[in-house]
Amino acid sequence: DQQVKQNSPSLSVQEGRISILNCDYTNSMFDYFLWYKKYPAEGPTFLISISSIKDKNEDGRFTVFLNKSAKHLSLHIVPSQPGDSAVYFCAAGPSGGSNYKLTFGKGTLLTVNP
Amino acid sequence: NAGVTQTPKFQVLKTGQSMTLQCAQDMNHNSMYWYRQDPGMGLRLIYYSASEGTTDKGEVPNGYNVSRLNKREFSLRLESAAPSQTSVYFCASSEGGQPVYEQYFGPGTRLTVT
Numbered sequence: 224d225q226q227v228k229q230n231s232p233s234l235s236v237q238e239g240r241i242s243i244l245n246c247d248y249t250n251s252m253f254d255y256f257l258w259y260k261k262y263p264a265e266g267p268t269f270l271i272s273i274s275s276i277k278d279k280n281e282d283g284r285f286t287v288f289l290n291k292s293a294k295h296l297s298l299h300i301v302p303s304q305p306g307d308s309a310v311y312f313c314a315a316g317p318s319g320g321s322n323y324k325l326t327f328g329k330g331t332l333l334t335v336n337p
Numbered sequence: 338n339a340g341v342t343q344t345p346k347f348q349v350l351k352t353g354q355s356m357t358l359q360c361a362q363d364m365n366h367n368s369m370y371w372y373r374q375d376p377g378m379g380l381r382l383i384y385y386s387a388s389e390g391t392t393d394k395g396e397v398p399n400g401y402n403v404s405r406l407n408k409r410e411f412s413l414r415l416e417s418a419a420p421s422q423t424s425v426y427f428c429a430s431s432e433g434g435q436p437v438y439e440q441y442f443g444p445g446t447r448l449t450v451t
Contacts, residue, residue: 232377255438266341266427266442267380312380316438323368323387323433324395325440329379 226250227315229328237336242300244331246313249294253315257325258287258298261310270311271298274318303335338363341443343428349449350418358413358446360428368433369411370440371395371403373424380427386411387433418450 228247236242246256254275259267273280273287273296280287286299300307313328344359362369371383372395382395386405400422402414411430415422425447429440 229379257438259442264445266429266444269439269441272439318438323431323438324370324382324385325438327372327380329377 224249225328226253227313227326227328229311229313229331231331232329233332233334235334235336236303238305239302242298242303242307242333242335244298244300244311244313244333246296246298246328247294248296248315250315250326251294252317253326255316255318256287256289256296257314257316258285259312259314259327260307261312261330267312300333303333305335305337308333308335340364341428341430341441343426343443343446345446346444347447349451350415351451352419354418355414355416356418356448357415358426358428358448359410360412360443361410362428362430362441363409364430364441365408366430366432366441367408368431369405370429370431371401371411371413372427372429373397374427374445375424383413383426415448418448420450422448423450424448 257272258270261267289296310330312330314325316325341362367388370385372380384403386392389408428443431440
């Protein structure tokens, strides 16, 4: 039972355009969400996060939007650059209690074409 | 700061052999994690240690054991390797507090079991 779903295994966009990566979750206890980026042969690196008290968080070219009622979040990259080509993982966790675990989606491979 | 380091980078085992994957972090983090990544499966949690002296099972613990040797080090042991354990293994660490959930990953160990 996948609690965090990234339904698009891959996405291809042109350099300079917007990339939109989507993520859905089913567990109502999740209220902290993160995006990670992974290049081949490297470990994932943290990109941006958002807590459920917000609906938007921006960091430079990266913006994450959260729609809590729809249990949906998205990562926008504007403008997209060839160096953004990587696998992007969505992750979620509860912020309360002693549960330190994150649940990851299966990832979306983004290819930005020059 | 080296961050999270993992050894070895690559390993080939025969079915039934045992080995230990080593992980160390120099960020004074409380929590440490072991994940495996398989094609199309995303990152799946094997075991985690919320704090020094504690360990807990994750999503896919069968066939593995862990030791939190001290605050810095968290090892993963395969007692009798099986071909199904062929995967890329990532160690991660986090502060473990609230509301910080960012996990920092090592570069990975690529394990092949023949």
